[in-house]
Amino acid sequence: MSMTQSGKLNLDSPHSTETQGGKTDTFQQVTFPTPFPAGSSVIVQVTVQTFNGPETPGVRLHDVTNTGFKIRFNEILGGGVSADGKHTTETVGWTAYTV
Template identity: 60%
Template sequence: MSMTLTGKLTLRSDNPVETRGGNTSTFTRVTFPTPFPEGAEVVVLAQVQTFNGPHTPGLRLANVTREGFLIRMNELYGTNVQSDGTHGNETVGWFASTI
């Protein structure tokens, strides 16, 4: 039987775009209101719910566990994209489920 949890948070980025894999020092911890059962495999989907800035905010997730996950807004960055990585407040919705 699968279990699901949902939530939302306000997220912003005051830091430049993070390009080093594994560096989660600027991520925000989300703790589930109820942990998933011991041994559960958990997936998390997150999506920006608002449109408060002119640049496209990307999201990065890391360290998904039965107790929560890390999330960071990482404003999209690439060739011919003008982005400094910082981004104002946006509402982010998330959905977590066992698989």
């Protein structure tokens, strides 16, 4: 049986672009309202729902578990060229579900 949860958060990025894989000390922890059952395969999808800053806020996720996930912006410029990474506050919606 599939299980779904959703939510939203206000997210900004006061830090420079993170380029080292697995380095998550600048990520924000999101905890699910209800943990998914232990051993579940959890998928998280996110969408930026506002347009407060002129550059594109690339979204990075890490450590998706049955209790939550980590998220941050890595601001990008058009054409895939990295910007400084810093981005103003945007509203981000998320949906998590089991597969």
